[in-house]
Amino acid sequence: MTQEVERRSLPPASHAAPAAGPSAMDRVDTGLEGLWHFLSSMRLAMVIMLALAALGVMGSLLMQMPRDVVGVPEREALWLDSVRPRYGGWTDPLNTLGLFSVFNSILFRLLAAALTISLIACSIQRIPGIVRTVAHPRVDVGPAFFEHAPQHEAIVARRSAQEAAAAVTGVLGRRRYRTLATDDGTVHLYADRFRWAPFAGLIAHLSIVVIIAGAIIGGMYGYRNAEFMITEGQTLAVGAEPGLSIQLLDFTDKYDPATGAPIDYASTIAVYKDGTQVDNHVVRVNDPYRYDGLTFYQAFFGPAVLVTVADAQGNVLLQSTGVPLAYSDDNGARYGVMAIPGTGYTAEVQATTGGADPDVKPGQVKFGIYTSGATSFTDAQVIDQGAATQVGDLTVTFERETQFTGLNVARDPGVPLIWIGSALLFVGFLIRFTVPHKRLWARISSRPSGGAVVTVATLTQKDVAAGTEFDQIVSDIRAALSAPAQG
Numbered sequence: 001m002t003q004e005v006e007r008r009s010l011p012p013a014s015h016a017a018p019a020a021g022p023s024a025m026d027r028v029d030t031g032l033e034g035l036w037h038f039l040s041s042m043r044l045a046m047v048i049m050l051a052l053a054a055l056g057v058m059g060s061l062l063m064q065m066p067r068d069v070v071g072v073p074e075r076e077a078l079w080l081d082s083v084r085p086r087y088g089g090w091t092d093p094l095n096t097l098g099l100f101s102v103f104n105s106i107l108f109r110l111l112a113a114a115l116t117i118s119l120i121a122c123s124i125q126r127i128p129g130i131v132r133t134v135a136h137p138r139v140d141v142g143p144a145f146f147e148h149a150p151q152h153e154a155i156v157a158r159r160s161a162q163e164a165a166a167a168v169t170g171v172l173g174r175r176r177y178r179t180l181a182t183d184d185g186t187v188h189l190y191a192d193r194f195r196w197a198p199f200a201g202l203i204a205h206l207s208i209v210v211i212i213a214g215a216i217i218g219g220m221y222g223y224r225n226a227e228f229m230i231t232e233g234q235t236l237a238v239g240a241e242p243g244l245s246i247q248l249l250d251f252t253d254k255y256d257p258a259t260g261a262p263i264d265y266a267s268t269i270a271v272y273k274d275g276t277q278v279d280n281h282v283v284r285v286n287d288p289y290r291y292d293g294l295t296f297y298q299a300f301f302g303p304a305v306l307v308t309v310a311d312a313q314g315n316v317l318l319q320s321t322g323v324p325l326a327y328s329d330d331n332g333a334r335y336g337v338m339a340i341p342g343t344g345y346t347a348e349v350q351a352t353t354g355g356a357d358p359d360v361k362p363g364q365v366k367f368g369i370y371t372s373g374a375t376s377f378t379d380a381q382v383i384d385q386g387a388a389t390q391v392g393d394l395t396v397t398f399e400r401e402t403q404f405t406g407l408n409v410a411r412d413p414g415v416p417l418i419w420i421g422s423a424l425l426f427v428g429f430l431i432r433f434t435v436p437h438k439r440l441w442a443r444i445s446s447r448p449s450g451g452a453v454v455t456v457a458t459l460t461q462k463d464v465a466a467g468t469e470f471d472q473i474v475s476d477i478r479a480a481l482s483a484p485a486q487g
Contacts, residue, residue, distance in 0.1 A: 040121035048115040055111070059102030062094065066225040066239075070101050074339070077372040081346045082337035085329045104219055112212050123205045130198045133437075139182050139190040141441050149441075149457035153474045157481040161187050161444045161452040167480040168442050168454060171473065177440065189442035197437040204428035207421045214417030222412040223294070231304040231322025231404040235272070240294060240411055243274040251301060251405045265301050267405040283407065293411050300406035302326055302334070305349055305365055306399040309340055314395075317341055323349045324404035333357075340394070345369040345378070367396050440473070454481065 022030070038044060063083055069075040083100075084091045098105040146152050157164045165187040169179050177191040223240035230236045230248040238244040246269050253265040264284065271279040271291055281289040289296040303325050309318040317340055325334040335350040348368045352360040360366050360382055368380030369392050379392040388397045443455045454477065458470055 036121065039118055040125040041118075042122060045115060045118040045122060048111055048118060052108070052111050052115065055102050055105075055108050058099050062099050062102070064102065064226070065100045066227055070104060078337065078339045078346060081348075081370075081372060082327060085335065085348075086327065109216060109219065112216055116209050116212050119205045119209050123202050126202065130202070133198055134195050137180065137190050137192065137439070139180050139441075140184075140188040143443065143455075145441065146443060146455045146457045150459060150461045151470050152455065152457035155454040155456070155474070155478055155481060156447070156451060157454055158451045159481060161446045164452040164454050164481060165189065165442075165444045167483075168444065168456075168477055171476045171480050172440070175473065175476075177438075186446075187442075187444040189444070191440045191442070193438040194435040195437060197431055197435050200428045200431035203424055203431070207424035207428055210417050210421030210424060212421075214414035214421060216414070217417065218412040218414030222410070222414060224408070224410045224412070226299065226408045227326070228296075228407040228409045229324040229326055229404050230269075230407070231306070231324060232402050234322045238294070238409060240409065241292060244292075244294075245272045246270070246296070246407075247272065248405055249280070251403050253301060265298065265405075267298055267301075267407065269296070283405075293413075295410050297408040297410070298405070299408040300326075302404060302406070303351065304336070304402050304404035305351070306402055307349065307365075307367070308397040308399060309347075310395045311343065312393045312395075317343065317394075320399050322402060322404060323347075324406070325349070325351050326404070326406065333360075340369070343394070344371055345392070345394070346372055348377075365398050367391050367398070369394065438469075440470075 063086075065076065065079055069079050080091055080095060080100075087094060094100060098107065102108055146154075157167075159167070165181065165183075168189060169181070172179050172189075172191045175193070177193045178195060180190045182188045225239065228236070228238070228246075230246060232248050232251055235245050235247040238246060248267060249270055250268040251265070252268075254263050255261065256263050267283045269281055269283060269289070270277055271281070271289075279291065283289045283296055283298045285298045288298070304322050305325065306320045306322055307318065308316065308320055310316050318338075321338070323336040323338050325336045327335055327337070329335060329350075331353065333350050333353045335348055337346060337348050339345075340347055346369070348370070350360060350366040350368070352362055352364060354362075363385050364382050365385075366380060366382050367389070368377040370377045381389050381391045381396075383389045383391075383396060383398045385398050385400060388395050390396075438458075438460070440456065440458045442457075445453050445455075447453060456474055456477065460470065
């Protein structure tokens with residue numbers, strides 16, 4: 001008999017609905033978490049510090065454009081012309097890259113801001129761990145820790161675990177260690193000294209942030225001109241303070257008769273505000289002059305020349321104007337640069353290198369004129385002192401030689417922050433290297449045959465200082481465990 005079985009098609013299997021993708025808030029949280037880990041990475045901080053160090057080296061090796069020159073096309077062009085003999089064809093590329101104003105560049109400020117943010121993030125990330133270490137340290141570290149700790153010792157005592165724990169606590173207390181204990185049948189001891197020392201790292205991080213903040217404030221709102229040069233008898237305006245000008249009344253220099261090395265040089269200056277003399281002072285290397293937040297430091301000095309320049313119609317453009325010979329070319333010849341008003345010319349005045357100079361003899365100067373950015377002179381002539389000489393369409397007279405002084409003029413509102421940051425950095429390093437956080441663990445377990453086993457360990461690597469202290473603590477614990485028990 002054949003049995004027919006009714007076959008029915010099964011309903012289609014229902015597919016599980018696909019899991020919903022991450023929401024917009026989840027993606028934002030993930031992105032912020034990734035950004036936080038990136039900013040708090042020590043690798044990032046190291047990379048930024050290396051980049052800042054590289055820029056700092058470049059700024060130290062290359063001449064830096066004075067603050068009052070930056071952003072003023074005429075002054076920038078004149079300053080670039082003054083350093084062009086030194087850097088040659090590299091002058092314009094270096095200027096384009098901003099390497100003549102490294103410390104005022106956007107890149108330097110961005111890196112400084114990024115380092116500040118990174119250090120703050122690193123500090124915030126470390127705070128919970130440091131607080132746990134200081135306030136809630138782990139007392140029970142397990143037996144494996146004592147086997148692998150850099151320094152560990154085991155002592156067999158003929159006392160109960162509680163008596164041995166009391167003896168160990170007494171030894172550590174006499175050495176001014178804080179002790180914490182738990183007892184789960186085995187006594188676990190934790191001891192530390194200078195427990196606030198880990199915060200020294202945060203102090204050091206904070207100090208760097210404060211120093212960077214001071215440097216940024218000084219760069220943005222301060223003023224520095226390391227090439228403020230005045231010839232004797234001349235008056236020069238100070239770009240940082242409207243209406244303020246300095247006149248060099250006299251410059252004196254003294255030399256060691258035995259070696260010829262300079263032992264003192266001083267600039268006697270008169271200070272004018274809106275045309276009225278308000279002060280005078282003798283500026284020396286270790287005696288700067290301060291006026292209205294500006295500080296004038298004696299920095300350098302050298303020879304200068306006085307020249308008179310007239311145009312083709314006989315109009316005097318410069319009358320006995322001083323030209324500091326502050327720069328040197330590859331041949332050792334000293335030269336100075338100045339702009340000639342109303343002509344579009346820049347003049348370069350070069351002095352002689354000595355009696356063997358084939359071009360410029362003593363009592364002469366070489367006066368060349370060129371347009372800004374040019375690679376060759378429009379005209380250049382060797383001029384005798386006192387003789388009016390035609391140079392291009394100008395008449396130039398070399399009046400006489402004189403001296404100039406170079407002052408470093410600075411106003412830095414970030415200096416107080418830099419001093420505070422430096423003090424914090426000193427305190428952080430002082431704590432770190434003189435009172436390091438010392439930690440020690442002990443495990444006291446009863447022996448089946450009576451007595452107890454005391455195991456002591458520390459994370460500190462064995463060295464002359466730390467090893468000696470750990471050995472002394474162990475020796476004191478042995479002595480305390482061997483002494484007669486107190487009734």
